[in-house]
Amino acid sequence: MDETQVKIKEFLSRFLKSHDLQLDEDIFALGFVSSLLAMQLVAFVEKEFGIQVEDADLDLDNFRSIRAISDLVARKSAPATA
């Protein structure tokens, strides 16, 4: 895992104390994602990585796994192209 992915894992692991979350593991399938965690997850990626999650980014596939979230962060962090 790269640095971004490690940070995401650390955050999610706070809610999954006894589970070693893997890079591509489906966090929704694990059944611990409440609406409050969903909001905290958005707040976490925004604060930690300095991005703004917009309504257009609200897609479960963007938040399904550590890799999916890190991909979203990478896309949102990339400089806009002309």
Next chain:
Amino acid sequence: MKLELTVVQRAARDEFRDFVSAEILPHADRWDREAAISRKVIDALRARDYLGSNVVGKYGGVGRDMITYGLLTEEIARGCSSVRSLLTVHDMVAHAIQRWGSPEQRQNYLPALARGKVLAALALSEPNAGSDAAGVETTAADSNEGWVLNGHKKWTTFGQIAGLFLVLAQFEGQPTAFLVERESPGLTVRPLTGVWGTRASQLAELTFEGCCIPHGNLIGRIGFGLSHVIAAALEHGRYSVAWGAVGIGQACLDACRRYTAERRQFGVPLSDHQLIRRLLADMIVNVRAARLLCLRAGWLRDQRDPVAFMETMAAKYFASTMAVRAANDAVQIHGANGMSDEYPVGRYLRDAKVTEIIEGSTQIQQIALPMFDFEEF
């Protein structure tokens, strides 16, 4: 850690306090009896930028920070919880639009909400859906003309006078949020009477019968209406209600200070009786503790810290239960006078109870709070 108000925040609190003492406190009992606040006070809130005050400058708002906003909410609630509830629901909708609205929705609605030109309300609860918000039965269907809503909303605070509703409905079984303007065809608004807490908050029932709204009025994405759009509104509402409960606690304390100094029994003021002092001591400490929780939640919200969610929930839980205890004790201290509408403490007790029910009941907080990982700070 240094948790104290800035000079600007203290000045703002003084301004709010003066406004409430002059424009709200003298009228609150009458509004409670008449089950409506005055148009004049709404105009005064507008004139002072007290409505939609978290909307950022880009959309015409004053962009109050969360601490200052909390101080405003506390002071308004010290005067009248019904007026506080107008701020709460209006700002919940503004917050949700600012957070999850499309650029067009932000541009269309936020300037009017920031000026209070349009009042907003949250249409979430239904006859069969309260705490179980995912169980709403209102439906939305897609048609060529737009979204078509059918269903029934209940307990919509300030629904009687709101011009814009944030509505949760099911679209093909997925909770989805919509912005519905009052004049939308197929929407009927009826006053809901007979409530005994925040009696002047002008509740309404909404009926959607083939109510057609433009496709552009979907807010957030399909299926994210509850988990993100309404959740953002409720989180903001929870923060507002927490501060509102602190305001009720402070109002109880103010009323009891006055009463126990003036009222004499057994030849001495009530304040000389040790058991009365015990009640006052609990009230003083609990109000202060609730305010500190609110300040911490506000500070975290300003930092956009994800921990703010649980701290806001903790603040709301503590402050609302504290307000009920404080108001209950305030009535006890006032004795028979506390049961009379000649004194405001009965209103405080009725209004305090509401704070334990709205934006996540006490029991919902009790279920949710242990799920969080509270870190030391």
